[in-house]
Amino acid sequence: MDKAIIRRVQRRDRIARWTITLGGVAIIVSVIAILVLIVSVTLPLFRPPRDEIVSKTALPAAFSDKEVLALGIDRVELGDRAARDSLTGYVVTQDGRFTFLDFSSRHTPSAVGQVANLSYSTRSVPGALKKTLRFVENHAGTRYSLLWSDGSASLVDAVMKPRFDESGKRSVEHELRTLAAFPPEKGPLPLQALLRAAEGGAVTCVTLLPGNRLSVVRRVSSENLLGEEETIEHRRTIEEGIPGPIRALALDGTGKTLYAGTENGCLAIWQFDAKGQIVHHEVVPAFRDKRAVTALAMVFGDVSLAVGDARGEVTVWSEVRRGDSRKLRLLHRLSQGGKGVREILPSCRKKSLLSLDGDGEIRLDYVTSQRNLLRLTGAGPIRTAGYAPRGNAAIGLGGGDELVVWKIDCPHPEVSWATLFGKVHYEGYAEPEFKWQTTGEEPKFSLVPVIFGTLKATVYAMLFAVPLALFGAVYVSYFTSPGWKNTIKPVVEIMAALPSVVIGFLILLWFAPLLGRWIVAVFTAMVTIPFVFFLFLLAWQGVRKLHWAKRVEHGYEFLVLVPVMVAGAGLACAAAGPLERWLFRSYHGMFTEWLFQVTQKPYEQLNSLAVAFGLGFAVIPIIFSISEDSLSNIPYSLTAASQALGASRWQTLWRIILPSASPGIFAAVMIGFGRAVGETMIVFMAAGNAPLLDISPFNGFRTLSANIAVEIPEAPVGGTLYRVLFLCAVILFVMTFLLNTVAEVVRQRLRKRFGQY
């Protein structure tokens, strides 16, 4: 032969070998990479939070002679690169100045804007510019209650407005907006003042007066009949019901709930109505050891109260409803630190808290997950601290008048193993619970109800599917004629191709309403079908003497049984009505009424029973065909030997075939289980999708797969919900992968064992 041809052929062969090998390996690797990618999306959930000092500079000289009362910081993340972030801080000094500093560039911060002495109105007495600040309190991120040296108080908002120029460059404009102002009162100078401006226009000012007294002024403006604006002030002084010397105060955003913490470890709560009347008052001895409450703050959402104490511990308290009574109760214990908490600053986007203790250490905690996120170090003891409203930066003033700015990178503080798989005491709940609810201020990410729903669906479905599929497979592979076997097997395989969306919709629109009407008949059928079957068998004893009947016993039994089954079902339907009326005669003759009376839960039309039928129907073909395969693979010689020894056909099956094929049957059940676990459309359409933790077959559930389908369209990319849903996918993947691998290994063993025959 021509050598050139041979060379060409060989070259082609080599090229083909390499391409196919490369292609094959690449495809297999990339298919396996699926898991890797999904897992990689979930990993940031468990990444520890990080902090980074972005600026550490001496306080500008202009401040050296003034006392710094408060600090603030605002970080806006623009794009993926941290270098593009906008970081603006501000310093509040005793002379009533807010000085804004730009930290975006890593150089020395430059004072970019100053707002001079805030005078609350033109009515101020001459010499008002000489006032200084006595007390500053921060809430809602950028709002400050200022108490001046003359006893007047004002509420200002440090507004930072971003602006974009033509080329898309961003700059920040600063402004101080005075939201409310209260003139000085007669009498002694107050020690603290807390001001709140609610959305409806009501303004509240709570002041702590010497002598452990509280004064509450509520200014409500409304329109009178003539359409004029009218302002009414409600005043009230609280002297009684205070359990001890007040150390700290907190007021919610509407100004209607006031908390006080005392020297002797008590918490007091007052709730006011719109006119400033006290509608609820309660004193809770919070700490048995009577440690002083040193700092209070409202957690984001204005429901829970963060309490810092003299032992340096931060705890979170919330009102819990028990029947008709409300009681302030301890919900979460957060991290513990040094000498005593000086200040607690909440974030305005998430339930995270920054606390500064007596040792000058800054700690970051997340309330719901009770995670201690970070301890900000690297700057010595801190005197004053500020926390970004978005919770992504902090600022502190260190010992040597050093101004330190931290970037905080902690995108998913609300997730921990405890919140995913454990009971958590959420706000407004009487006790710790497993809860999945992703909307609201406190998203609840417990996967337990969803995993429970998955198992509930699967177990109910398998209870229905496994007996039918296995018995059916046994019959088809051993008792029926080859002709029927070759017909039934393909039919069942075609059934396996039935799209699950079709089953889902049939359950939703056809079966579930039907089941609602015939629920008693379903239970009746469980008795009548065996009963009719038994009757038939007795009757059959008479018939089987006939010649034609003998042929039925050679693989045609199931055909004769079809009318028997139908008769059993018919009997159930006929008996169900009277039976229901009689059994539940004291409940209007209705099963659903009885169910509601007994379990206090209504019968839901989209319930586990309906889904179990659908899901079972979807997995029957899979279990059937795999177990039929493994039964048929048992060599015929075993059957022949057994029957030659005089065993009957059932005895052969029971004693010889089933033990040999049991690994295959086990594999079939495992694979069916895996399919039921991951099935999406049927449960998504027909299970109602309420994440309940309830074993009752008469209500719905939510599975992992349906959870993904329900929630992912609304999940922002990269957000916590998005990643938790990917975690659901990982759990599904792992569950099915384990089930399938076990099944596959068992099957391969079985194949090896009987491959020799």
Add this chain to the structure above:
Amino acid sequence: MRPRKATQRFWRQGEPFVWASGAALALTLSMTAVLLGVVLRNGLGVFWPSPVAEVELADGTRLLGEELQTQINPDTGVESVKFKVGNMEDGPAFRWVEKRVIRKKFYPPGAFVLERLTNMNYYGTFQDLQTPGWESTTEGTPAERLDAALAAVRDQYNQVVQPLADQQAAVAEELKSRLKYQILRAEYDRKHRLAEGAAPDADAVVRLEKHLAELRADEQRLKQKSDRLTAELSEKEANLRRNVAIFRDAQGREKPIALLDIVRYTRPNQMGFGSKAAHYGAKIWELLTADPRESNQDGGLYPAIFGTVLMVFLMAATCFPLGVVAGVYLGEYAKEGPLVRLVRIAVNNLAGIPSIVYGVFGLGFFIYLIGGQFDAWFFPERVEAGEPVFGQGCILWASLTLGLLTIPVVIVSTEEALRAIPRGVREGSYALGATKLQTLWRVLVPMASPGMMTGFILAMARAAGEVAPLMLTGAVKNAPVPLDSTFPFLHPDRQFMHLGYHILDISCKSPNVEATKPMVYVTTLLLLLIVLSLSSVAIYLRSRMRKRYYMRAI
């Protein structure tokens, strides 16, 4: 004596268990039959015109409509008849009537059923025509007159309105898809140049600004044209709409119905078998070729059928070659060892991974990672405007996701088909001097082709019926066909309609489930037809192949 012995043996030998297993099979098969029966019964009858009954109730009110079913009303617990009375503008389209209050029921021969563009069917009797647009005869039967009027109005529509509408659509398309994005692009470029530090009077910036001004002028011009066309169109249409047919409903209320709104009419009580069959055929044709109307309650399924088929073919084009390469590698090239065994288990396993997990993967990998990156490179302006191209669900990503889902089926069937070929065949080929590639290409692949074909068809059947991943990767309730006359003709970046998703959408998310039910059954029937015929072919092929190799092995 003998019979008792036989009976004893019957029990002792475990015969009842055999019967019990037979009963399980009988139950399974009857349930399957019931399920398919329900779909067939409800799906096939949808388009068959059912008689229109007029009912007089005890309180004197009259109803005209189709009698649907008689059962215990779940809300009241009284035996009631459910009527479809249509005429949505006058009240609910479905009415439960208690059986005992029905005083009289008859089938008026003159009852018309009008299929309309909005407000569902109208049931009533023909009264008169009012056609200011042309002279219409007062001669002839109502049907003849209505036929003539409908033909005339359609004629006028095709002559006057249709060209305008086409023109308007073309202009709108030009504005919406071409100009808008060109302007976005130019604006983005200019902004970027400035942000990069170019002076506002630099050449490039000036050029861009000029270009932008031109585009804006163009847009302005087209917008004016579009507005003019729209105004003209609505005027012409309103003119045509003045031609009405007056019908009277069961209560005696007269109602003018614009001829333009009438899609077709039937008089079921007068129709014979032939005309009913013709109507049935026409409806099926509409189902296969027309767009859906009345928020997917009625009309056709053409976009959904097209979307399903196109998606399956795109899936096949990407997944089959890759799957075959991987299967050939595993079957012919890979050296048997623990690693290959592991890989085989993994591939088998992948077939059992829930489809929603693939959907999640498609969302995370194809849409957000690949699509997002692609958009960042080529369409940054559209990302900024919040209209990603490949960074959202589309038919391309949906078919690739389904390709991944079905690739294990192809790999496994290819490998098994190759392994089923007796070793002698390969050895014979090698003995004749063929190389491995030649053996593979000339001998093994042709022999294994039926097996591979089976894998392909099974994969296609699975892809056609799978919905869960599509929910996340681009199936929507309403979208045009992703193939049209504008470049590049096939639009892989478009969202699409899918039969399975259509079932989900109209059965779960429709506000009026009762009205959409017939359509759900029809869609189901169509989907079942596609999926079950595909898998039957595959199973038939497989059984034939098995026989062939069985013979050969002997």
